[in-house]
Amino acid sequence: MILFLLKAIMILSLGLFLIPKKWMYFFTLGLQLILVFISSILVFKAFNELIVIKLHFLNLLNNPIYIEIDKLSAFFLIVISFTCLTGIIYAKGYLQPYYKTKTNTELALHFFCFLWLHLSMLFVAMFRDALAFLFVWEIMALTAFLLVIFETDKKETIKIGIKYLIQMHIAVVFIMIGFIWAYAQTGAEFGFNGLSVYFASHNPFPLFMIFFIGFGIKAGFIPLHSWLPHAHPAAPSHVSAVMSGVIIKMGIYGILRVLTAIHHDLFYIGLFILVISLTNGLVGVSLAIVQHDIKKLLAYHSIENIGIIGIGIGLGVLGLALNIPTLAVLGFAGGILHIFNHSLFKSLLFYTAGAVYTQTHTRNIEELGGLIKKMPKTALFFLIGALAICGLPIFNGFISEFLIYSGMFRSLQSGSLQTDIILLFGISGLVIIGGLAIFCFTKVFSIAFLGTPRSNKVVQAKEASHSMILAFILISIAILLIGLLPLAFMGPLSGIVNIFTANSSLIQQLIPTLNTISISSGIFIAIIIVLWLLRAWQQKQQNITLDTTWGCAYIGANPAIHQYTATSFADNFVQISNQIVNVKKTFKPFESDEIFPKTRQFNTHSSDKIENYLIMSPANFVLQFFNKIAVFQTGKIQHYLLYAFVFIIMIFILTLLNLI
Amino acid sequence: MLSLVLILITAPFFVGIILKVKAKFAARKMPSILQPIYDVSRLFKKGAVYSTTTSIIFKIAPLVYFSSVVIAAFFIPIGSLKGVLSFNADFVYFAYLLAFGKFMMILAAMDTGSGFEGMGANREALYSMLIEPAFFILIVSLALFTENTSFYGLFKSLQISTNLSYILGLTAIYVLMYIAMIENSRSPVDDPNTHLELTMIHEVMVLDNSGFDLALIHVATWLKFSIYGALISNFIIQMEWPLYWQLGTYFLIQVAFAGVVGLLESFRARNKLGKNPQWIIMLSAIAIVLFLTTLIITKKIILY
Numbered sequence: 001m002i003l004f005l006l007k008a009i010m011i012l013s014l015g016l017f018l019i020p021k022k023w024m025y026f027f028t029l030g031l032q033l034i035l036v037f038i039s040s041i042l043v044f045k046a047f048n049e050l051i052v053i054k055l056h057f058l059n060l061l062n063n064p065i066y067i068e069i070d071k072l073s074a075f076f077l078i079v080i081s082f083t084c085l086t087g088i089i090y091a092k093g094y095l096q097p098y099y100k101t102k103t104n105t106e107l108a109l110h111f112f113c114f115l116w117l118h119l120s121m122l123f124v125a126m127f128r129d130a131l132a133f134l135f136v137w138e139i140m141a142l143t144a145f146l147l148v149i150f151e152t153d154k155k156e157t158i159k160i161g162i163k164y165l166i167q168m169h170i171a172v173v174f175i176m177i178g179f180i181w182a183y184a185q186t187g188a189e190f191g192f193n194g195l196s197v198y199f200a201s202h203n204p205f206p207l208f209m210i211f212f213i214g215f216g217i218k219a220g221f222i223p224l225h226s227w228l229p230h231a232h233p234a235a236p237s238h239v240s241a242v243m244s245g246v247i248i249k250m251g252i253y254g255i256l257r258v259l260t261a262i263h264h265d266l267f268y269i270g271l272f273i274l275v276i277s278l279t280n281g282l283v284g285v286s287l288a289i290v291q292h293d294i295k296k297l298l299a300y301h302s303i304e305n306i307g308i309i310g311i312g313i314g315l316g317v318l319g320l321a322l323n324i325p326t327l328a329v330l331g332f333a334g335g336i337l338h339i340f341n342h343s344l345f346k347s348l349l350f351y352t353a354g355a356v357y358t359q360t361h362t363r364n365i366e367e368l369g370g371l372i373k374k375m376p377k378t379a380l381f382f383l384i385g386a387l388a389i390c391g392l393p394i395f396n397g398f399i400s401e402f403l404i405y406s407g408m409f410r411s412l413q414s415g416s417l418q419t420d421i422i423l424l425f426g427i428s429g430l431v432i433i434g435g436l437a438i439f440c441f442t443k444v445f446s447i448a449f450l451g452t453p454r455s456n457k458v459v460q461a462k463e464a465s466h467s468m469i470l471a472f473i474l475i476s477i478a479i480l481l482i483g484l485l486p487l488a489f490m491g492p493l494s495g496i497v498n499i500f501t502a503n504s505s506l507i508q509q510l511i512p513t514l515n516t517i518s519i520s521s522g523i524f525i526a527i528i529i530v531l532w533l534l535r536a537w538q539q540k541q542q543n544i545t546l547d548t549t550w551g552c553a554y555i556g557a558n559p560a561i562h563q564y565t566a567t568s569f570a571d572n573f574v575q576i577s578n579q580i581v582n583v584k585k586t587f588k589p590f591e592s593d594e595i596f597p598k599t600r601q602f603n604t605h606s607s608d609k610i611e612n613y614l615i616m617s618p619a620n621f622v623l624q625f626f627n628k629i630a631v632f633q634t635g636k637i638q639h640y641l642l643y644a645f646v647f648i649i650m651i652f653i654l655t656l657l658n659l660i
Numbered sequence: 661m662l663s664l665v666l667i668l669i670t671a672p673f674f675v676g677i678i679l680k681v682k683a684k685f686a687a688r689k690m691p692s693i694l695q696p697i698y699d700v701s702r703l704f705k706k707g708a709v710y711s712t713t714t715s716i717i718f719k720i721a722p723l724v725y726f727s728s729v730v731i732a733a734f735f736i737p738i739g740s741l742k743g744v745l746s747f748n749a750d751f752v753y754f755a756y757l758l759a760f761g762k763f764m765m766i767l768a769a770m771d772t773g774s775g776f777e778g779m780g781a782n783r784e785a786l787y788s789m790l791i792e793p794a795f796f797i798l799i800v801s802l803a804l805f806t807e808n809t810s811f812y813g814l815f816k817s818l819q820i821s822t823n824l825s826y827i828l829g830l831t832a833i834y835v836l837m838y839i840a841m842i843e844n845s846r847s848p849v850d851d852p853n854t855h856l857e858l859t860m861i862h863e864v865m866v867l868d869n870s871g872f873d874l875a876l877i878h879v880a881t882w883l884k885f886s887i888y889g890a891l892i893s894n895f896i897i898q899m900e901w902p903l904y905w906q907l908g909t910y911f912l913i914q915v916a917f918a919g920v921v922g923l924l925e926s927f928r929a930r931n932k933l934g935k936n937p938q939w940i941i942m943l944s945a946i947a948i949v950l951f952l953t954t955l956i957i958t959k960k961i962i963l964y
Contacts, residue, residue: 370773372715383717392760393753401756406749406809412800413807417960424800424951428944431796434756435789438763442785446770452713513747520731520745520753527727528720535723535872542707542871549711549772550867552857559713564770564778572786576937 002038003057003067006119009034013115016108021099025092028111032088035118039077046074047492060132067126071495072260075336076125076253079343082478083245084118086471087238090351093465094238094358098150110150113143117242124250130179130191134172137250141168144247148235160234167217167227174214175254178207196261204262208269211258219251220303221310222280226611229287232299233363237354240295241347244302249339252309256336259317260499270317274426277310281433283580283610289440289570290581290606293363294353297444298346301389304433305342309335311426312404316500318422319407324414329506330407332497337489338400341482345388345397348475352382355464356448360457365447365566369454374461379449381472386441388479391434394521396482402517404430406510439573447566452559484521487514567604582609663741663890666907667733670914671879671886672697677915681922696882700875708871713773721768722873722880728761729880729887736890737812739819739897739906746812751799754811755792758843761880762788769865776857780864783933787849787861790940791842797947798835801828801954815894824957829895831950837920838943840888844881846921848939851930859933885921889914 009031016024046053046069053069069077091114099107116139123136145168149161179190185202188194198207213224220228228248232240255273262269284303291297312335319328355378356371357363372379388395408423415423453459464472482489494507551562574583587602632643654660676693683690692698710718734744735754743750762784769781803809805828806817818825842849845862857864866877893913897906931939955961 370713372717376716379715387760387763390759390763391756392763393757394760398753398756402749402752405752409749409752409800409803409809412804412809417955420804420955420960424797427796427800428793431792432789434759435792438759439785439789442763442766442770442781446767446781450715450717450767450771451773510748513749516745516747516750517753520734520757523734524727524731524757527730528723531723531726531876532720538704538872539708542705544707545709546712547709549713549774549777551774551776559773562775563773564775564782569778569782569785572782572937575934 002041003055005034005038006057009115009119013112013119016112016115017105019108021104021107024107024111025095028115029088029092031115032084032118035115035122036081036085039081039122042069043074043077045069046071047495060129060135063129063131065127065129065132067123068128069126070499071492072253072256072499073125075340075492075496076249077122079249079340080118080121080125080246083242083343083347084114084121086347086351086474087242088114089474090241090354090468090471091236091238092467094236094354094468096465097358106152109146113146114239114242117143117147117247121246121250125253128192129189130176130183130194133191134176134179137175138172140247140250141165141172144168144239144243147239148231148243150236150239151234154234157234160230164227164231167224171214171217171251174210174217176214178210178214178258181207181210192257192261195258196263199262199264204265205268208258208262209272212255212272215251215254215258217251219248219255220280220306221251221276222283222303223610223614225280225284225303226608226615228303229296229299229608232302232350233293233295237295237350237357240299240354241350244299244350245343245347248302248306249343252306252313252339256313256500259313266317266321270314270319270321271422272314273310273317274314274422277307277314278425278429279307280304280310281307281429282436285433285436285440286573286577286580287606287608289436289443289573290583292366292566294356294365294444294448295350295363297365297440298349298353301349301437301440302342302346304437305338305346305389308401308404308430308433309338309342311335311430312338312400315404315407315426318419319411320501322415322419324411324419325501325503326414326506327407327411328501329497329503330403330410330510332500333490333493333507334400334403334405334407336496337403337482337493338397341388341396341400341479344475344479344482345385345395348381348385348472348479349389351468351471351475352378352385352464355468356382356461359461359464362455362457365444367455367457368448369451369560369563370449370458371453371461372449374458375449375463377469377472378464379445381469381476382449383445384476384479386445388483390437390441392438393517394480394483394524396479399482399486399514399517401430401434403510406513436573443566443569447564447569451563454560454563454565485518487511487518490514580609582607661744663736663738664733664744666738666741666910667736667883667886667890670889670911671882674882674885674889674914674918677918678922678925681919682926685923685926696878700878703871703875703878706871708873709868711772711868714768714771714868717764718768718771718868719873721764721771722869722876724764725761726876726880728757729883732757733883733887735811736887737815738890738893738910739901740816740899740903741906742812746810748809750810751814755795758884759788759792765865765877768869772868774867776860776864777867779858780861783861783936784845784865787842787936787940790937791839791943794835794940794943794947795839797944797951798832798839801947801951802832804951804958805954816899818895819897819899828950828954828957831946831953833892833895835943835947835950836888836892837917840885840892841921841924842940842943843888844884847925848928848931849936851925885918886914889917892917 055067057065057067120136120139124140127133145161145165149157151157182195182198183190186197188197217224232244281304284300284307288297288300312331316328316331319331388397391397391401408427412423490507574581583604583606585604675696680690680693732754735750737743766781766785769777802814806814808814808817850861852863854860893910897909
């Protein structure tokens, strides 16, 4: 039944090209709802039955292809389906303006790709056979590419899309090499199931590195992240949300799936993941602070959060290697829960940012301000997302970070000197990441939504449409549920962690802790409500007046100019971290005889150092080399005939000399 | 529960003592120790002026800030008195909850659309980010030393362990005291007495708050001081002491702490604003020294 439905959706999806514009949306929504239904059945089964579900899907080149769903796959099915569902709900509002400008085929292609992206990601989580896996992995990359370049009228978008496509293909090559290597060495099954045979008898680090590079490009691990901050802003918001919420998680899925096969020599693998994740977190959030493009900022936060996920996983692996069960269980639990949490709050942030973009037509936060008056609901949901991503209590981000912290603190005493120092770095890294995230989100929320409008783009902004708000509400409910009642999610989570650690009873020990967290959060909210009522009662008897903001009694200037800007907010951070964020300021200093200052210009520009030195300069070098070779490409047929002639003579001579 | 009550009792007098000490050293006539209470109770009776630029954020922020500090006080044990709530790694919740309050206060300051308040908010965001590692490294050292992971557990084992704990205690008190000074925006990072908006941090953030809201913010500051005082007192109070003796010591330490804050403010000039980040990071460095000392004490680093 399930398999039939899946195949039917594949065929029906072609129908999108045949129907008129106004039906396309509901057609896609319907098909996706069926997909969500299918995945929820599978998830339900996988979590309730102890065995791995294995279904025969089809035959590819005479090989039977199976769908295999264990709890890890099932977890990813939830992440994928939830984000894609909110994505398509949100898209109704977001795509509304495009119905006028885009042709029938363009829209159909967009919906078609969105549906297939959903479908291919589900299959990525379900296939274990290498050939089938790479096939759906490729579909995922291609559909994502087509979705990114939706706004084809912008030349920049195409360029970014191509960049994305190239990097994804480099990733595919690495993954393919990994599979082939393992297959060639052992002759075991060609796919994930065969990897454990290889890892059992070989040093796992080299092969793991190859997989890590392949999946790491997808996940956006520094220095392989350079596609991410460009592709996210260029894509339409529901696509950026799915990209940031789910597609990069498929890289994490791959890494986790490979990790399930490795059972020895884990120490260096764990250390490697931890170090690279800490770098990811710190560099990601630092670069996010200096961005003014709201979606680019969020993209850098994705890098940061991949870092947090990686810290959890890295600590989990280290826990396994050093035989510290608390660290292993809580590290994996925190990392895996953060995957889901991040998909929630990051998609919420991208959706709200998209809602702002549709209303103001700008992504530059320096041009926004005061939006909370125009779009109060959007502002509220953005705030929820911002609080959640900063890992603050009563929201979901706190729970996953708390699990990681808790694992680290509990393992301090059982570890050796080496472990303690690693843990110190882990804890301080996570703390600094948290602090910087707060710095960044106070900046972006207050500049974009609070204060006085900085340009008249804000003036005609209206509240987001109902379908958008429905998507916001769905996600916020999930965020608050995890944040306030974390206990309900620990059962399934311990099942997933069990795959890695084979001992997740430690999660049971967390029950009193998580209960107390729920109680504390409850009291916290209760106190706020009581105070609110108390103040309302107190202020009813007093006179409340409205007046302008205090500006040292000076009210002459335009209040919009008085305000702090994003640049000035970031400035004192830039002063202490310019080595990383690389901000260049260009301005003309005052001259000594300039008593009355003339009009000035001030420019700041930040660039990603890692991208510049590690990606751009080698790429430019290669490009220059090929430019030199290009002298041969003259465009004259005579020259090309000459080349062919030379080639034939070369072959002839070499054969004569018995060299070939 | 008693520990919470104790924190609440000491809180209102804290700022009064600081003011008294400062007045003494400046050879001014001393205000009554109850002066801050009079001020706040007057504020509670007043109406308010809200800026037209502000939104709901501005109204809800002081409430969130106040409640975050109140809940934070729930976790603090005093001597053998357990905190109201206690669980493994509760200090993470404690720190993140305080951060939540600060997050909202920063937003509220930015909500007014004033350049001055932006400045204050921005500095507060940076300084509180820089101070977090010091607190956490301090806790890591204590957790390592005592093999415990909750506030209550930490201090309980710290008190019953060997004399070596005094070495840690002294450094920890130094770091905690300065964390308290920074968290409460006192000298050397900030100066509550300054009258120039450009150099203020915390004071400038609440320029537009008035009436009930301002009163809550003041009370939250008292509470924060009291919380840190209680934390410091835990390094000294011994668990086997009789309860009245513990309580006596607790009050004594709170008074002494307030006195030291007053003393420091009287004699120490505030830092240049630009030097503040370095100075705050220095506290993390001291905390790392503490961590290394702990490693030596716990024989993880073996010295010949």
